[in-house]
Structures are given as C-alpha cells and as structure tokens.
Amino acid sequence: MTVELISVGTEILLGNIVNTNAAFLAERIAVLGLSCYHQSAVGDNEERLEDAVRLALSRSDIVILSGGLGPTKDDLTKEVTAKVFEKKLVEDAHTKKRIKAYFERIHSNEVTSNNWKQALIPEGATVVDNHNGTAPGLILEGENGKTAILLPGPPNEIKPMFEQDIAPYLNRLQPEGIYSKMVKVCSIGESRAETMVADIMDAQTNPTLAPYAKTGEVHFRVTAKAKDEETANALIEPMVKELYKRFGNKIYTTEEEVTLEAAIVELLKDRGMTVTTAESCTGGLLAGRMMNVAGASCVYNEGYITYSNSSKERLLGVSEETLKKYGAVSAETAAEMARGAAKAADADAALSVTGIAGPDGGSKEKPVGLVYVGCYVNGKVRTEEFMFTGNREKNRDYAVVRALTVLREELICL
C-alpha cells in the first residue's frame, strides 16, 4: 500500500513556514510500514490543487492532504477533493455541534458564517474529531479503491489527530499490524553507532532497524509486522536485547517520548539527588534544556550563568589563581565551577560548561569550538574536553548535549 503527501498552503510555497508536518507524517507513515514515494506542496489554488490530487491518486493508494481546511474562501482542500471524488458537500450535524461547543469553550462570540463552512463534509466521508481546533479531519474512500485523508494544517491539531485516529485507521487497512519500539543511544558518535549495527541493517527483514541521527544522540527504531502486538513484541524484543548487548548502558531509554534530559531527571529522582548548573558559553541553554522536563523542580532549585571571571569567583568560588594560570576556558576552571556550583546551591550534583562558542574569541591554543565540561557528583569532579567544529549555535547545542551525557554517565555508575 502506497501513501502520498500533499501539503496545501501558499505560505509553504512562499517559504514563510518550514513544512514540519511533512516530516512528521513521513516518519509516522514509514513507521506504519507504508511506502511513500512522493511529497508535494501546492498553494491555495483550485486548478493546481486539483491537478495535484489527481496525479497523487493516479500513482498512490492513499493521499494525505494537510492544510486548507480553514474557514476562509482561500481554503479549498475539502471542496477540491470532493470534486475529484465526485461527491457533494453536505452539512454534518455532529461537526456543527462541536464547532458551536468549541467557540463556547473559548468564550468567543466570534462564530462568523465562515466558520459553519467547516461543518460541510463530502457525502459519505468519515469525520475525525478535532480536539484542538474547529476543522475536523476527513477520510474519503472512493469506489475505485483510492482514499483521501484530509487533515488540518496547524501542527498542534494534526499531530494528536494522526496519532489518535489516523494511525490506527491506516494500521487496520493492512493485513498485518505494524509495531515499533524506539531505542535511544547517547555517548557515541553517529557513524560509529551505525557501523556497530551495519550487519543487522544489512540482514534485516522483520523486524527492521532504522537509525535517526539527532544532535549528540542516535535513535534506533525497531519495527515489526505481525498479526498482533504480542507476536510483534516477540520479534522486537530479541533485537532490542541485541542492541543492549552492543550499546549497553549507552541506551538511555526505549520509550518514544522520553528525552535525554527527562531520563536524567528520572535518574536524579531515583537516587534522591539534586543538581545545579554553572554556565559560561552556553549561557543558560543547559539549564533551559533540563527545565524542559515538567516537574524538574523536584531535582533543580537554582543555577548560575557566569560569563565574567568575577562572577565565576564570586558566585562559584573559582580561585583567581586558577583563572590566571589556566584561563577561564580550561579543565581546571570547569572543575572549580562544578564544585563551586554544587556548594553554592547545596546540590548533590553539578554541571559546568566553559568554552569558546565563536565566531570570535578563539586563539591558536584555544580555538573556537573548544569546550570544557565539569561534572560534580557526590564530592568527585570529572572534566571533559570537547572540540566542536560548527558555528556558534551548533557549538552551544552540542556543548549542552555532551554535558548532559557526561552527567548521565556519572549517575548510572552510582
């Protein structure tokens, strides 16, 4: 079964927005074991949209359209798809009720006549409720065995709708279900990680193994086709075990939604420990990332951004001598920053980062990209030197991930 994506919206053609929906849908479709050979984007233009839908249906079994379901005259996805499928638009009482309730919920009296346009559906279409907006999703199965799935454009509407209703629908269409597990690895480079599983990737049939490179991490998706979840798990588990054999405790989670920072917050909670941060070149990004985790306040009370030497001395107790002898960007300073931060915050663990993010400030001995991480855990300090080769933004992003990775390595040894 082949699926094809059409993103509808002039804002995509003008480059006003990055089309993250296409990447989201493409990944989910691949996970479902469906083949996708084409993606396209067209504007809010009736003729070109119709051409795009007809072309897609001529070469794929299912076409998923995103966007163009809004209340304005510009929004044509429903009208054009109905035309291609030769269906009339009829008012759907259930959707009309939901739109009314939605506007009541957000205390808005702004239901214009336009909004009722969203209650019109192609005759015979299946309505998929939108829990985050007014445009429902629609599934339109043609007599020719071809299907169109219409989804709203806003990411916060399309994502939950796809997960909750569209993915199960697509799964039911297939003779066998698709089940997958994510294995997330840190503390290892992308190419090295892929080399370590090259033999598995070459030999894979069912389950399959797909690597996704992330900044400082590699995620492996293990996917099995099977008649039910139990059978799938029996296929998936041995490969996950094999990955554990190869990557050991570099695997920080096998849960889809767990991030590296969430795994670390969990480790800290388990051990009843608190953590703090002292940042120079990352300037708050490390703390900001840790605080992505809802409930991080259990393990994090306070942190320090110490850009100047005097703030490193005053807030963290780094010695003037160390700064003079080794410089602010040094393993010695990183170590004293971590130890000092733990003391100042009365925390069990502390991460420090000091480096030269660029583009200026580099020298021959200490070039742009040189970063030191200090990690204090229960009285002991470890330091690491990194040499990043990106621009300012990339160097800072990598510094954050590497620092988190070092802390995790120390915590799992406890």
Place this chain on the structure above:
Amino acid sequence: MTVELISVGTEILLGNIVNTNAAFLAERIAVLGLSCYHQSAVGDNEERLEDAVRLALSRSDIVILSGGLGPTKDDLTKEVTAKVFEKKLVEDAHTKKRIKAYFERIHSNEVTSNNWKQALIPEGATVVDNHNGTAPGLILEGENGKTAILLPGPPNEIKPMFEQDIAPYLNRLQPEGIYSKMVKVCSIGESRAETMVADIMDAQTNPTLAPYAKTGEVHFRVTAKAKDEETANALIEPMVKELYKRFGNKIYTTEEEVTLEAAIVELLKDRGMTVTTAESCTGGLLAGRMMNVAGASCVYNEGYITYSNSSKERLLGVSEETLKKYGAVSAETAAEMARGAAKAADADAALSVTGIAGPDGGSKEKPVGLVYVGCYVNGKVRTEEFMFTGNREKNRDYAVVRALTVLREELICL
C-alpha cells in the same frame, strides 16, 4: 518566469530530516520576484526522479533540484538531469582540481574513486564552485528555454552557494533586478500588525509588502523591481518611511540579519549599560537567547536561575512575606526578582520571569500559561502580566520574547 523545487533524498521521504532547504529556497525565490507554484520531494530512485524532473520542466521555466549530488551510487540527480536534457557527462578539470584541493585542506587521504564522480558534469553545464564541500552546483540551460539548477543538499553548502551565485544568476535572467529590505517589528500582535497595513497590502504593486509572522514578532519584507539598486531604493524608502509612521519605535531593525536580542545588546552597548536575568519558568532560556549574540559578554556578566522559593530569597533577596502573600507567580515577586538581580549582579538593568509553563502546576486563580515579567532599569521596576495559551514549550518561548520586548521598550525611552 516560474521556478519549481524538487528535493531529492530518501531521508526526506522517510521523515528522517525536516526539509528546511525547501523553505529557504522558497523564501529566496519569492524575494527575487519569481513565482513558485510547486514543490516536490522524491527519493533516490532513477525512474521517479526522471518523472519528477520531466513533470517540473513541463510546467515551469526553471527547476531547482537540491540533494543527490553526493559521491555514492545512490546519488543520481546529475545523471538523471543530464539524461532528461540529453547531455553526456564529461569530466570537468577545474572541479577535479578543486576536489583534490578540498581533501588536502581537510588533511584527509580518503579521496576514494567515488569522489571523482563529483567531477563529472553534463556537457555544456555551468559549474558553480562549492566553498563548503566537494559537490559543485550546476546550471544546465536547455535548447528549449528550460533550465535546471542542481544544488547540493547540506544546508551549510546550499545556502552560501545560493546567496553568492544562484540568486545573482536568477536576477540577471529578469528584465529588472529585485531588491528588498526587511522591517522587523515587535511589541505588537501578528493580526493587529497585518490589519495596520491591510490598505498597503491591498494596493501594492511595486514595491510589494509581505508579512512573516515569527514568535512574538512580525517581519515585513519590502521588495522592489527596478533597473538598479538606486532606483529600487527610491521605491523602497517611502514604504519603509510609511511603516515607521505606522509602527514607530516598534520597529527594532531594518537589517536582514539583526535579531531582537542583537538589537537589545546594541541598545545596551550604546547606553553603556549592563543587564542581568533572573528566571524561574524559563529556566535559562532567556539568558541563553541573549547569549546568542556574539559579544554579548560586553553587557552581560552573570545571571540567575531561581526555581525554588529559597533561591529567590537567597540569591535575589525576594522577601519571604512577598512569596507568602502573593505567591512565587505574581507581579510582586517578579518585581522583587528583577530589583534583586540587578543589585546582586551590580547591573544597570535586569529582566525577571516567573510563571506557570505547564502542563501541571496551574490552578483556577493562576492557570497554566500565566507569566509575569519584571523589568528593572536604572532604579525603576515595571511588571507585565501575560496569559499564554500554548504548551510548555510554546509558553516558555513566548515568555522569553515578551520579556525581551519589555526590556527594549524601557531602553528606547532612555
């Protein structure tokens, strides 16, 4: 003249990467005054790629292909395009020399026979040097008046190549040049900003005005067609003046590459002032954003992340009474945080943020999304209450931009 984009790469079809190249190219093409009605993505598959190129050439004057120029057998863009244009591939001595020099420069002895494949070009094609990789760009002008432009996939290669060589090439093809200026506005909502220029947008011919909504900002691009830059500027300047008349000092820059945080760092430098930050729910993101600016160390020495009440008291001197009476998320606490941070860091200005980012921690009186910003400048404190309606990530991002905006408003009054 119409342009069409084809992104080549199985990693796009699998959703392994977000197609930021398409957004980049689309925006640049729009700025150049060219029309783009189609974007598509295909994998590294000869037949489907050929179909895509033929379809694109049948309906557009210029097709820009990105990706698939690498050294491996998978990379087919050049081969397929040459086939469609009925051209042989021939070795280009200049490119061969450059590839050799590139590998010498990165001290790599890994020039495999594969790499020489990148020196092959379709007969008659114009070579565009790649200063950041080995795959050159190629411009192939067919006898039928149709043109294919082949660009490498990595963003750090395609972007400089497009700016330096492809944009001027496209501009030369047109009877008149295209020139533009970016006007960036803050302190105003997107829909309100667009309403304020609706009359201009309706009446626009030359120059044109295009709005781009960013988190907490609106950017307007003013674009003129003219025979030379001077004539273009004579068209652009009156519209920029008109925008100043309407938005006044809400315009923070008319420079393409200046960010809001960079504009603020500039304001602080001009006034010889330093700034600090005290963050609760944003947990370092505000400082991290300020520190995006290379050279921010001139105006920023240290900052505080104060998640717990005790850290607000100890590091910032927020009074126990205030925390008890009004709570940690209150205008009163935000004010004391800002004042205390300025004092602790001995800074002329300070920003504080305290709020409920979600998803937990909300109540009826203080729901998720409630954020207070405190802004201390030269002895005076201003506080602002915001009610954001996004998820944790969005609420924190908006809190950061709103805080920066408040600081800017105070600084420009000095």
